[in-house]
Amino acid sequence: MNVMARTTGLTLDVESPDWAGGEILERITEEAAITAPDGDAPRVEMVADEGAVVATGAPVARLHDSPEVALVAPMAARVARVHLRAGRRLAEIVLFREPGGDVVRHDAGDAAAGSSDALLHLMMASGFWPRIRRRPFGRMPVAGERPLSVFVMASDTRPLAPDPLDALAGREEDFARGLGALAGLAPEGAVLCKPAGAPLAGVPKDGVRVVTTGARHPQGLAGIRIHAACPAAPDRPVWDLHAEDVADLGSLLVTGHLPQTRLVTVTGPALNETRRLRCQTGADMRALSYGAIRTGPHRILSGSALDGHPGHWLAPRHRQVTVLPAGEAAPKPHWFLAALTRWSLPRPVIPTAALDAAAGGAFPVMPMIRALSVGDDETAIRLGALSLVEEDLALVDYVTAGQPPLGDLLREMLDRVEAEVGA
Amino acid sequence: MIRGLWDSEMVAAILLAALMPVALTWLWFGGLDAAGRLVLALIVAGFWHIVFMLARAQPPSLAGAITALAVAMLAPEDLGLLRMMMGISFGAVFGELVFGGWGRNVVNPATVTLAFLGFGFPAFAWPEFVPPVAWAAIPAAVIGVAAGVMPFGVAAGAVLVAALGVLAGLDLEAVLAPAVIVLVLLVLDPVTSASSTPGRWLNGAFYAAMVILFATGWDGAAPLQMAVGAALLASLAAPTFDELATQIWVAQRRRRHGRT
Numbered sequence: 001m002n003v004m005a006r007t008t009g010l011t012l013d014v015e016s017p018d019w020a021g022g023e024i025l026e027r028i029t030e031e032a033a034i035t036a037p038d039g040d041a042p043r044v045e046m047v048a049d050e051g052a053v054v055a056t057g058a059p060v061a062r063l064h065d066s067p068e069v070a071l072v073a074p075m076a077a078r079v080a081r082v083h084l085r086a087g088r089r090l091a092e093i094v095l096f097r098e099p100g101g102d103v104v105r106h107d108a109g110d111a112a113a114g115s116s117d118a119l120l121h122l123m124m125a126s127g128f129w130p131r132i133r134r135r136p137f138g139r140m141p142v143a144g145e146r147p148l149s150v151f152v153m154a155s156d157t158r159p160l161a162p163d164p165l166d167a168l169a170g171r172e173e174d175f176a177r178g179l180g181a182l183a184g185l186a187p188e189g190a191v192l193c194k195p196a197g198a199p200l201a202g203v204p205k206d207g208v209r210v211v212t213t214g215a216r217h218p219q220g221l222a223g224i225r226i227h228a229a230c231p232a233a234p235d236r237p238v239w240d241l242h243a244e245d246v247a248d249l250g251s252l253l254v255t256g257h258l259p260q261t262r263l264v265t266v267t268g269p270a271l272n273e274t275r276r277l278r279c280q281t282g283a284d285m286r287a288l289s290y291g292a293i294r295t296g297p298h299r300i301l302s303g304s305a306l307d308g309h310p311g312h313w314l315a316p317r318h319r320q321v322t323v324l325p326a327g328e329a330a331p332k333p334h335w336f337l338a339a340l341t342r343w344s345l346p347r348p349v350i351p352t353a354a355l356d357a358a359a360g361g362a363f364p365v366m367p368m369i370r371a372l373s374v375g376d377d378e379t380a381i382r383l384g385a386l387s388l389v390e391e392d393l394a395l396v397d398y399v400t401a402g403q404p405p406l407g408d409l410l411r412e413m414l415d416r417v418e419a420e421v422g423a
Numbered sequence: 424m425i426r427g428l429w430d431s432e433m434v435a436a437i438l439l440a441a442l443m444p445v446a447l448t449w450l451w452f453g454g455l456d457a458a459g460r461l462v463l464a465l466i467v468a469g470f471w472h473i474v475f476m477l478a479r480a481q482p483p484s485l486a487g488a489i490t491a492l493a494v495a496m497l498a499p500e501d502l503g504l505l506r507m508m509m510g511i512s513f514g515a516v517f518g519e520l521v522f523g524g525w526g527r528n529v530v531n532p533a534t535v536t537l538a539f540l541g542f543g544f545p546a547f548a549w550p551e552f553v554p555p556v557a558w559a560a561i562p563a564a565v566i567g568v569a570a571g572v573m574p575f576g577v578a579a580g581a582v583l584v585a586a587l588g589v590l591a592g593l594d595l596e597a598v599l600a601p602a603v604i605v606l607v608l609l610v611l612d613p614v615t616s617a618s619s620t621p622g623r624w625l626n627g628a629f630y631a632a633m634v635i636l637f638a639t640g641w642d643g644a645a646p647l648q649m650a651v652g653a654a655l656l657a658s659l660a661a662p663t664f665d666e667l668a669t670q671i672w673v674a675q676r677r678r679r680h681g682r683t
Binding site for chain 2: 014230231299301305306307308309310322324339340341342343344345347348349350351352353354355356363364365366367382383384397398399400401
């Protein structure tokens, strides 16, 4: 059964030109934006106003409710435009790159020496905090929170995702240091999820559990691994972090500066060439794919073809740009054909072998679908829905072409539970 | 952002394609008479699908054709037009369409039709099948399971219990062929069989156990009637097996993690 739970899944064949190979180049785009992580719209107070020049890593805004959490500039830049929604909720802060290599450094001495309070403060002040995803609910953790356990994802099975092991190449020391620091933060330690046979040298033994993930999607998703190894609950928060971010944390502990670049793939069926590059967080996706897109209408997604969303800027936790061809809008079908195919109710889901595989064997999939479709939150929680976020059900939605998407239903359910817990 | 194609209509189409070996063999040996029954069943089931499309905006489904095929093959013989139409109407409407169409039904509409006809008009003889039709059910099941539209666990559970029955020396020869045909046409329906892996094995095993029980203890019933009765009970019990499997899963998880 354990073997089954690690191997079930699907291999999705999303078309993309072959990668030509060569060195991974750094490409800092001229424009970038600080946006809210998926599903989050925190209230912010601006530190740098429109027109101000900020250095790499300098705070541009702070959270209204917890000013110790900073949102920092991913490059030396001029604040071009601040767009806040009602209630000063962050929509986007657009930055234009400025020449000059100023870098903000923090004092990491106490944190590196092992003080967990100092580490938390460093993570919040340096702009590391928004990179953390907390479950349940899949948002940034509240300021100063300590997790029960931290999942570090050194595997990513999304179609055409960059291999985290490539991102870690040459940074093993930083990674081990960051992992050790995180393990000291959580009472149940850190869990490192890596593909079978991945050579990760120097991983600290103390407080770190290693989990081997299967090669098929969704085995390499944090939600599936958390669901299996350490279920999250409102009073038992579990964080998940990409391995590259953990290496960045290790680097922060030594140099006092949080690296702002990440390994990103630019892939998709509407491209002439596949790109792998290092760019800053919140990079302009048009600039990243410029010159590689085939002629014709297209859509640029932040994230993979499965769970990405259209946008202008690379989302804070995403490491993938997908360019899909956009067909012309289908002509309105004849009224009789429309009547033959249109459902007045949500479309039923038929249990098939593909559906079982799409859930990765993690949870009973039909009871979960039924619970989410009828809004039975208690059953969904019993089946472990609090460990999941939308991306974990993206493959189920792909397989069933479900209407309405299950991910949306899960988000509604999480919002309801969050409101109830918060009340 | 990208979407796959396993929506309910695609599953129904693959299921129908998987049933082709058994359907074509039956038509080959049944001739015009069989074709007539099939056309009648298709027309009546199709009529109710159109009615529900107009009244409830519920699009007609290929699953109606699967129901029609199963009814045409398994319904008692020489019922006459009126009884046949009544039975199919009852099964299609109250077995499937009032629940919101295929995918939301609890019991296979063909099973409902057959139970209605069998128990309502007991004087009519149940059909008997030539051996090639029963043999053709095996490739149908293999195609369905390989394509992932028929549950493997149900088939495996049923075969396991049937094999145990044969090994135990029970006389199952008469009931075996109809039981296999009913298994493929009615029990291996992905919607009304259990949907969890342990539940599926239990579901299949339960069906075979019921067939064995009827074969050894139900005097005076035709073999096909026994198999249809077993299929009805198995599909009624399927939600219980699923619930049981879910409870066990939750209990195991609670033991392992202390929470769910």
